[in-house]
Amino acid sequence: DTGVSQDPRHKITKRGQNVTFRCDPISEHNRLYWYRQTLGQGPEFLTYFQNEAQLEKSRLLSDRFSAERPKGSFSTLEIQRTEQGDSAMYLCASSSSKIVNEQFFGPGTRLTVL
Amino acid sequence: AQSVTQPDIHITVSEGASLELRCNYSYGATPYLFWYVQSPGQGLQLLLKYFSGDTLVQGIKGFEAEFKRSQSSFNLRKPSVHWSDAAEYFCAVAPRSNDYKLSFGAGTTVTVRA
Numbered sequence: 584d585t586g587v588s589q590d591p592r593h594k595i596t597k598r599g600q601n602v603t604f605r606c607d608p609i610s611e612h613n614r615l616y617w618y619r620q621t622l623g624q625g626p627e628f629l630t631y632f633q634n635e636a637q638l639e640k641s642r643l644l645s646d647r648f649s650a651e652r653p654k655g656s657f658s659t660l661e662i663q664r665t666e667q668g669d670s671a672m673y674l675c676a677s678s679s680s681k682i683v684n685e686q687f688f689g690p691g692t693r694l695t696v697l
Numbered sequence: 698a699q700s701v702t703q704p705d706i707h708i709t710v711s712e713g714a715s716l717e718l719r720c721n722y723s724y725g726a727t728p729y730l731f732w733y734v735q736s737p738g739q740g741l742q743l744l745l746k747y748f749s750g751d752t753l754v755q756g757i758k759g760f761e762a763e764f765k766r767s768q769s770s771f772n773l774r775k776p777s778v779h780w781s782d783a784a785e786y787f788c789a790v791a792p793r794s795n796d797y798k799l800s801f802g803a804g805t806t807v808t809v810r811a
Contacts, residue, residue: 616797623803625789625802625804627801628800631798676741684791686743686799690739
């Protein structure tokens with residue numbers, strides 16, 4: 584296992600389009616997280632799954648954003664009707680509930696909304 | 698309000714010199730504390746973490762950090778930097794009640810000059 588993977592690594596889209604990102608966590612990890620990172624800032628928490636259950640959503644996650652983890656393995660993050668303000672790096676992380684909050688991050692998906 | 702502050706946006710250090718990166722937090726109770734490093738095109742990598750016990754924590758790549766409760770600080774140090782240490786460093790905290798929820802500082806960019 585080579586760690587958390589994310590696809591695509593880069594996405595350029597036009598305003599108003601929908602985009603979907605995928606995250607594959609480390610296989611034995613039951614916790615999965617999404618963060619957003621804008622230029623010059625640290626990552627900001629968006630949402631958290633334990634197995635397939637989405638246990639918390641940040642107020643940053645507007646109605647246009649939806650995340651799923653249908654089988655408790657990979658996760659998708661969809662943004663509908665993208666806006667220029669959605670341009671950011673979207674990071675996925677995973678961890679095991681057996682080890683207190685040691686999160687392993689993927690390389691991220693960089694979204695550019697034109 | 699809860700916050701994480703990294704006062705230095707950018708630090709330049711000579712190769713072989715020592716490095717100290719500052720982190721201050723404002724939380725109701727001592728949170729879990731972390732330092733992550735992010736290199737260009739790479740995911741965030743955990744350097745070290747503090748949960749309890751010895752206030753001087755050893756991490757990977759020769760880094761250490763010291764927790765000072767009286768100063769609400771968790772500063773990162775390295776005695777002798779290498780050119781490969783050039784990266785962005787993030788301090789992060791998580792409340793003990795919701796340990797999955799990392800809050801990051803804005804980061805410190807480290808440049809290493811020959």
